[in-house]
Amino acid sequence: MSAQTAAGLEAVFGPPGDPANPFGLAAVVRADELGAPPPAARAALAAFGVGAEFVPRELGGRFDRADRMVRVLRPLGRRDLALLIGSGAIGLIAAAPVWVAGDAAQRAWTAELLLGGARLAAAFTELGHGSDAARMDLRAVPRGDGFALTGGKQVINELDRADACVLLARTGTAGSARDLSLFLLDMAGEPGPGTRFLPPFPLAVLRGSRLVGVEFDERPVPAGALLGERGHALEVMGRAFQVTRATLPGMILGSLDTLLRTTVAFALERRLYGRSVADLPHAAGELTGVFADLLACDAMATVAARSLHLLPGETSVSSALTKYLVPELLQDAADRLGAVLGARSYLREGPHAIFQKHLRDLLAASVAHTGGTVCLASVIPQLPALARRAGNAGAAPATVFRPDADLPALPFDRLALSARGSDSVASLWTAPETADLPEPIAALHKQFAAEAERLRARAAALPPRERVLTAGPEGFAVAERYAVLWAAACCLGVWRHSPDHHDEAWAVVALHRLAGRLGLVTGPPPAAHADRLHRILLDRHERRRSFDLADEPLATQG
Amino acid sequence: MSSATNPSSAVNDAVQEWLTQRVALYLDREPADLEPETPLQQYGLDSVYAVAFCGDVEEHFGVEIELTLAWDHPTLAAITRYLHGLLGDAGPVAEQAG
Ligand SMILES: Cc1cc2nc3c(=O)[nH]c(=O)nc-3n(C[C@H](O)[C@H](O)[C@H](O)COP(=O)(O)OP(=O)(O)OC[C@H]3O[C@@H](n4cnc5c(N)ncnc54)[C@H](O)[C@@H]3O)c2cc1C
Numbered sequence: 001m002s003a004q005t006a007a008g009l010e011a012v013f014g015p016p017g018d019p020a021n022p023f024g025l026a027a028v029v030r031a032d033e034l035g036a037p038p039p040a041a042r043a044a045l046a047a048f049g050v051g052a053e054f055v056p057r058e059l060g061g062r063f064d065r066a067d068r069m070v071r072v073l074r075p076l077g078r079r080d081l082a083l084l085i086g087s088g089a090i091g092l093i094a095a096a097p098v099w100v101a102g103d104a105a106q107r108a109w110t111a112e113l114l115l116g117g118a119r120l121a122a123a124f125t126e127l128g129h130g131s132d133a134a135r136m137d138l139r140a141v142p143r144g145d146g147f148a149l150t151g152g153k154q155v156i157n158e159l160d161r162a163d164a165c166v167l168l169a170r171t172g173t174a175g176s177a178r179d180l181s182l183f184l185l186d187m188a189g190e191p192g193p194g195t196r197f198l199p200p201f202p203l204a205v206l207r208g209s210r211l212v213g214v215e216f217d218e219r220p221v222p223a224g225a226l227l228g229e230r231g232h233a234l235e236v237m238g239r240a241f242q243v244t245r246a247t248l249p250g251m252i253l254g255s256l257d258t259l260l261r262t263t264v265a266f267a268l269e270r271r272l273y274g275r276s277v278a279d280l281p282h283a284a285g286e287l288t289g290v291f292a293d294l295l296a297c298d299a300m301a302t303v304a305a306r307s308l309h310l311l312p313g314e315t316s317v318s319s320a321l322t323k324y325l326v327p328e329l330l331q332d333a334a335d336r337l338g339a340v341l342g343a344r345s346y347l348r349e350g351p352h353a354i355f356q357k358h359l360r361d362l363l364a365a366s367v368a369h370t371g372g373t374v375c376l377a378s379v380i381p382q383l384p385a386l387a388r389r390a391g392n393a394g395a396a397p398a399t400v401f402r403p404d405a406d407l408p409a410l411p412f413d414r415l416a417l418s419a420r421g422s423d424s425v426a427s428l429w430t431a432p433e434t435a436d437l438p439e440p441i442a443a444l445h446k447q448f449a450a451e452a453e454r455l456r457a458r459a460a461a462l463p464p465r466e467r468v469l470t471a472g473p474e475g476f477a478v479a480e481r482y483a484v485l486w487a488a489a490c491c492l493g494v495w496r497h498s499p500d501h502h503d504e505a506w507a508v509v510a511l512h513r514l515a516g517r518l519g520l521v522t523g524p525p526p527a528a529h530a531d532r533l534h535r536i537l538l539d540r541h542e543r544r545r546s547f548d549l550a551d552e553p554l555a556t557q558g
Numbered sequence: 559m560s561s562a563t564n565p566s567s568a569v570n571d572a573v574q575e576w577l578t579q580r581v582a583l584y585l586d587r588e589p590a591d592l593e594p595e596t597p598l599q600q601y602g603l604d605s606v607y608a609v610a611f612c613g614d615v616e617e618h619f620g621v622e623i624e625l626t627l628a629w630d631h632p633t634l635a636a637i638t639r640y641l642h643g644l645l646g647d648a649g650p651v652a653e654q655a656g
Contacts, residue, residue: 134604175597177608177629235626381610388617417625418609420616464583467610468603 005049005062010075012048013041015557016258025258025354028080032357033348037083037208045076045087051114054092056099056409059111065407066243066305070250071550077254078546078554081361082208085368089248090157093369094120094166096240097182100412101228106184113164121162121187123153123214124237131374133168133234134177138216140169146223147171147183149194149216160197160212163188168237171230178231185225194219205364238316239415244369246308246319249326250301252365255358256294256330257547262355263287263337264541266344278538283340285524288534290333291547292509292525297326298549299494299510300487303425306400309407312414314393314422317382318486320375325483327366334359376483380475381467382419383482387459389421390452391430400425401493403549426452426482428489440526441492441504444511447520448488455481481518488514494549505532573619573645574638580614581634594635598628619645 013023021027023038031038053069055061063069069092076084091114098110113120129135138151149169159165165185172179191197198213228236264287267278277283304322307315338345338359344352345359366372399405429452437445458478466475488511495507512525524530540547544554574594582589585601592601608628615637616623621644624630631637 132604134599174632175599176632177599177626178632234629381607382613384610385613418612421613464580464610464614465586468584468607470604 005052008075009048009050009072010078010552010555012044013075013079013555015555016079018557023079025079029348029353029357031080032082032207035203035207037087038080041080041083042087045083046117049115049117050088051091051117054095055111055114058409059107060115061111064409066247066308066410067250067302067403067407070247070301070305073251074254074548074550077251078258079254080208081252081255081358081365082206084251084254085206085365086157086209089244089251090122091120092247093244094122094164096243097166097227097236098184099243100240100415101182101232101236102184105224106227110164110184118163118188119158119161121156121159121165123156123159123165123167125153125155126151127154131370133180133237136168136170136180138167138169140171140181140183140221143218143220146225147221149183149219149221152213152215154198154213155201155211156214158210158212159187159214160191161210166227168233177234180233181230182227182233182236183221183225184227185221192219203364205360206368235417238417239412241370242315242319242415243308243410243412245323245375246304246315247301248369249322249330250298250305252362253294253297253301253326253330253548255362255365256290256297256333259334259337259355259358259362260287260290260294260547261541262352263290263341264537266341266352268538268541277340284534285530286336286340288509288530288537289513289525290336291537292506292513292533293329293333294547295506295549296487296491296510296514297329299490300326302403302494302549303400303490306402306407307396307425308415309410310397310400311422311424312411313416314419314424315415316417317379317386317419317423318425320378321483321486323370324372324375324379325487327362327372329487330362331366334362376476376479377469377471379479379482380471381469382421383459383475383478384462384467385421386419386423386426386482387421387456390423390456391427393422393424393427395427395431396424396493398497401490401497403494403498423486425489425493426486428492429453429485438504440508440529441511444488444508444515444521445492447515448485448511451481451518451520452485455485484514484517505529505536509533573641574634576618577615577634577637577641580611580618584611592634594638595633597632598634599632615641621645 014021016025018024019026023041027038052061053063053072055063057064073088076088095110095114098106126136138153140147140149165187167183167185169181169183170179171181194217196215201211267283268276270277300322304318307318341352341355345355347353348356429449455478462475466472491507491510508529509525512521515521544556546552546554578589578592582592584607585603609625612623612625612627631640
């Protein structure tokens, strides 16, 4: 491992607040104005070897633990979500289907590309069909030994500059779920026969990203490009997307760190009514609440990522809940911070300009690679079984909740399409043993457990037409509440199993806010805990440490 | 009468009848509207419904099935044939018990 790699991306990108730093936040804002990534950022990422983060260890990469990968990428989220997605996470989005379904040659080739700094693209979307993958139009028709591609894809990240691409195409017309197949295409060099790229889509957000379209007309594809079995695309994507849904939210979460830091800095400087804005009770409550939400998001992201290794039978649910709720909480938090920052939250110049850039990008980053609604919808069909078998799975192993504990390699072949009613993390709410919990956590626990029981009854009562992807309000309402309960279980688990778990301030405030979302409690969190969390927030700000569970130093000058 | 000698035996019909009623509930349509040999996706049943539907089938018949059952057996008739093979002629356990 190079010295650069060991020091982490935060060190690679240097002090965020330094106006002269080519990768500092001021440079990120300037680049955004120009609609391009910061110059040389890509070279810096290549020198760091970001692609290796997505290559499993047995294939020569550094991907040994999904939660570690998330933390390695998160500093990129703190800088620039366009870079994070377009030059970082896209490597995982493209490679995950290969790890799930590729043959030995495809796996080795993809690993070699990522380790060598090549660009990968993932071409799933056709704007005409969006999330409705089963109705995609691009066709792959048998020709000789292989296939010929005809049709288009749109809003694909850097497809025109990619060395290789995973592509979703229709190989059947029976009108069944086995009509779609995945291909792994060599895209290096000239566009190739029957291939026309369309100019980049002008973007209002993530302006440094390059989303292009392509039109194929009888582009020949060799037989060996078929990724997984013919007709198995939906199954492969169903598995591979568990890996991406469980990890992307934890990377994007870095953005809220920057939004919160910008707002805290403003609130400490700005004086109103003879005191700083940070000392106004309402503003202080908002800042502390956002800090607690950020930690709750990290708890979810941590458990979701670790579940890929430890509970692969259950991640169809946990990854979707995470991809739904983390961005939802992040956006909600960003809105609250925007209110504290006031008019400054919209200024494109000046000391707070990074705020509007992250605020805009956060919205789009949440939609990229399946939006929250679709993730939530994918959980709905599983709700009745989750209700029926609640608690049967037994308690989750403690290591699911421990950020730095070792993990077995991620078993891609055991990621299951359905949890068959098992949710070990949520089983916390069916086996209430609260004896060792301090107040007010014990009281909150009781309320969550009671809500879980009510929710089981609602899930069991869902009529069949509320149990499908196109469910109505009741199906979605049950799923939303299930997600919040799952998040609360993650917070409780992470707090309980952390070495310094006697400091319960964050857990109390985070759980109180989640309970508030469910209407189980009203009013502000207990003042003693909120005050303590407020002091921790200001202390971390002062000492330039990250606001997530990692509590790690940010790069500083000199 | 065994379905090995007569594919449209009473057991076979009972399985198909239950499946048809269940799918009709998902689609919010009359069971009589559903043709056994028409791919269910053509009625607007999304591939993801299969997760809920497979759960129902497992619950009702007391068997473990692949979640891709409805993908590999896209019509009511095909699912019926598959289940029939899996169940022998035993029929749903729930009904036996009740
Ligand atoms: C920055 C960025 C980068 C991207 N990069 C890529 C890329 O590299 N490759 C690629 O293939 N794609 C890419 N995309 C596309 C992205 O994956 C799609 O935008 C996403 O999957 C959602 O599809 P859609 O926007 O077409 O929405 P649609 O799926 O068309 O949805 C439209 C609306 O219907 C709602 N909806 C959909 N399904 C349901 C349901 N079951 N129940 C209720 N409501 C529902 C949605 O929530 C939404 O409000 C990118 C997008 C962005 C923003």
